[in-house]
Structures are given as structure tokens and as C-alpha cells.
Amino acid sequence: MKLSDFSTKPVQAIGLATCAMFLSGCFDKDIDESVVFKPREISEKNDDISNTKLINEVSLTQPSSDELIDAKGYAAHLPASIEHGFWGKEESKIAWTLVSSVASAENDRKRPLIVNCFGNVGDRVKDGVWTTKKNFAWGDVLMFDYPGYGDSPGVASTESMHNMHRLVSDEIDKLGADRPIVLWGHSLGGFVCSELGRTAREPDAIVLEATALNVKEVAKSWKPWYLPFVGVDIKESLNDYDNARALAHFKGPIIVLGAKKDETLEVGLARSLRKALKKRGVNMSYLEFKKAGHSNISEQYDYFKRLNPLLADVQDLKHSQE
Secondary structure: OOHHHOOOOHHHHHHHHHHHHHOOOOOOEEEOHHHHOOOOOOOOOOOOHHHOOOOOOHHHHOOOOOOOOOOOOOOOOOOEEEEEEEEOOHHHOEEEEEEEEHHHHHOOOOOOEEEEEOOOOOOHHHHHHHHHHHHHHHOEEEEEOOOOOOOOOOOOOHHHHHHHHHHHHHHHHHHOOOOOEEEEEEOHHHHHHHHHHHHOOOOOEEEEEOOOOEHHHHHHHHOOOOOOOOOEEEOHHHHHOEHHHHOOOOOOOEEEEEEOOOOOOOHHHHHHHHHHHHHOOOOEEEEEEOOOOOOOHHHOOOHHHHHHHHHOOHHHHHHHOO
């Protein structure tokens, strides 16, 4: 039983309370990898990179009326060019997709690279187009599937994720030698990007969207207030996920995005992350969107307007740190 399965209906609450009175610990909840990692079921993963396609990929390669112009007015609009590939070998390989601005390539101009880290149900095939349009205004978009997700083989686990961090960090360092790198993590992806920010050498900025400080606070927020007898046992390896601790020594700007109507990771978790980062003295900015839910911050009317001032100088980050 998941903590999110509990209902607020009085009859069910009474039944649960009765269970608590007579069966001590009967509703203890384990927060383990089956709760954290939820890859989409795919009948057969695509092992041939020449056949790889994002759902509705053609919408990215055609001219568009979408206003995807970065904060300095550079051409960042569609169409884009798309490249797919694998990092690593055999069962440890990671599928990736790079969406690049055609206009920038024609002008021989390197845009920043936005490295996207998906939430616990996201993958590049299903969510690649939506993610690109969310991030493309500020840079070319690089996406990758976690182990067991999308076209990446293997099994999603804390161990496979740690191995993936090392592989992806090396690839980011190669890509970031001559252009700014922005890590952009949504939900679970916030923890993934924070780890990459800790291990890779080249990232220049990080955006943490609708995420939390650590797994312990997430578990606490999922525990219904009216069930004080429910125990929460967090798998030891998951305790390693702590965004503030991972980014304690990160030198670049960190932007935290909170959604006030988030029903998956309540906004108090983003606020707690803001507080913890501020306490560690990092270069942090916080934006909260009053009408946004867990997955629609980028659809808010003031999304680009509020983020542009914080990302306007991203073009110069690599130069300023030399």
C-alpha cells in the first residue's frame, strides 16, 4: 500500500484507526525503489538508434509560431535538428537525444546546453517534445533515459542510477568544454541533476523544478496528518538523495521553482529546499508560481517573463568563469 492510497473519507479513516489500535504497526510503509522509480512499461525497447523517434518529433523539425526566443533575443525558434544516440555499452548504455537550434548552427554560434533530468515517470520518447519546448528558449536541449526507462536497458535502482551519474557526468564534461551547461531537473530529476552538479566538472547553472530537499521530507509530506500511527521506513540507499548537501559547493547560480498547487510534491518541499540552500550560502534564486501544479509550471503565463532575467546571462557563464 502506498501512502498516497490513503483516503480522507471518515469511514476509511475510522477503519484504519481501528487497525492501529489492535494491530501495532500494520500500516508501516516502506519507501523503497518501487515507490521512487516508475518507468513506463515498454513491450520492446528500441536497440537500433536509426529507428529512434520521439512521439510527435516532427513538430520540432518544422517551422513553428511558438515564441521560443531567449532572454537576449537570439534566434532560438523552431525548426530544430534532432540527434539520437547511446552512451556506454550493453546493459549499462544510456539512450540520449539532442535537440539543437538550426538557426544557431547556420550562424556557427554555440548556444548553452540544457541538460534535462526527468521525473520518476518521464522518458525522452514520451516527454521529449514537451520538455524541449519548455527549455528551448535558453539553449539546445539534451535528454537521456534513466536505466530501465525509455530506450535504456537495465533496471531502475539506486545502484544503477549511481552508475549512470558517472557515465553521464563524463559526457556532460565533454559537451561542456566550449559552451555553458545548465542542468534542469524536474521532481525526481532534481535529485539526479544535483548529483550531476556535484560530480561533473563543467555545469555552470542548475534549475530545480517542483522538487524537494530530500526523500525524508517527501515521505513525511506523503504521510496523512490524520494517521499519526503510520510508520515510514526509508530504504537506506535513498537517504543519499539530498539536494542541498549535493550542491553545497556548487559555484554557479541555482534556481528553484515551486508550484503552489502541487499535489504530488507540495510546495512546502520546494520552500524547504530554498531554505536549506540559502543556509548553505549558495547562489540561489526562488520563484513560486501561484496557479501551477506539479507538471505545468512552464504553461504559466509569466513563466518566460520571470525566468528570463535569471537566465539572461547564461550565454556568458563559461566566459565569466575563465
